[in-house]
Amino acid sequence: MESLDRTLFSLINGLAGRSPWLDRLALALVNDYLVPALLAVALFGGWFLGHSRLERERLQRGVLATIVGVFLSNSATFLLNLLFPRPRPFHVQDVNLLFYQPTDPSFPSNPAVVGFALALGVWSLNRRLGSLAFVLATVFAVSRVYVGVAYPSDVMVGAILGLLGSAIGPRVVRWTEPLPTRFLGWCRRWYLA
Amino acid sequence: MLLNFVAEQLVRDYFIFVYLLCLSALQLAAARSGLRGLAIVPAPWGVAAGLLFALTDVVWFVSSADRNTIGLAGWEQFLLFLMGSAAALLTSLAISSLLWRPGSGPTDPVQDGVEALRYMSYWEALASRRTH
Secondary structure (H helix, E strand, O other), X not given: OHXXXXXXXXXXXXXXXXXXXXXXXXXXXXXOOHHHHHHHHHHHHHOOOOOOHHHHHHHHHHHHHHHHHHHHHHHHHHHHHHHOOOOOHHHHOOOOOOOOOOOOOOOOOHHHXXXXXXXXXXXXXXXXXXXXXXXXXXXXXXXXXXXXXXXXXXXXXXXXHHHHHHHHHHHHHHHOOOHHHHHHHHHHHOOOO | OOOOOOOHHHHHHHHHHHHHHHHHHHHHHXXXXXXXXXXXXXXXXXXXXXXXXXXXXXXXXXXXXXXXOOOOXXXXXXXXXXXXXXXXXXXXXXXXXXXXXXXXXXOOOOOOHHHHHHOOOXXXXXXXXXXX
């Protein structure tokens, strides 16, 4: 399994430095800010979508559930980072490093966790926008391998963790009733929900 | 340490990036949902203006500096995102209220929540809250 992971890593990371435009694209997408912000803004906009009060409330509960999901999956990532402090690829083998050297453990990949948790949240609001969000999250995750800072298994487990967190989010929102309903009611009183 | 904010320029750029992106998203959402009290661009232009604004913002953020450096921790990003989105919402509601002409839209004073922004400006909605 470990050798398959390294082989896959070498295949993807081996492409780095060969094509200037592919490197530029990866470097534009791989940074810690762009893709998470785009996905979070899609959720922010989703809060105000909908043509009826009922539809809007469904979307807003979806946004709340996604926030809870991202928090849950991030917490799980933090614990797994502590339990399995896997070194980054550039610490153990020769890599084409196009990115700065992150100081936290490699497993699971936090950007993959956040990207996929947010993408599933966007998908639950709007299927078309959600499909685009999944493409962005996938490119974001794969680019971490391409630039040499994560193994394929790191991003795969990260993606699963993010999806799980976002899938559990709606249940947690239901368990914590009447808090979400009160919060939405408060926002509604101020014309914000 | 959760909040270091070591990279001052990055903090400023990220805040502006999120602020403008949220402003664009609000214009798109306002145009799609008919929330005139949230729009600062007339409805027929809302989607195009929102997309153009967002695209310009992304191009500026990606091309204006090297973003692939150690900078903001997750919690710092979350905090800046909250601040940027709140600022964008306030800006949108304030400008829309200033641009709103009384009697320029359908009237339906019984609506509550964000639904009211289909029929009145945010300022009018707050004023009607005080009188009811």
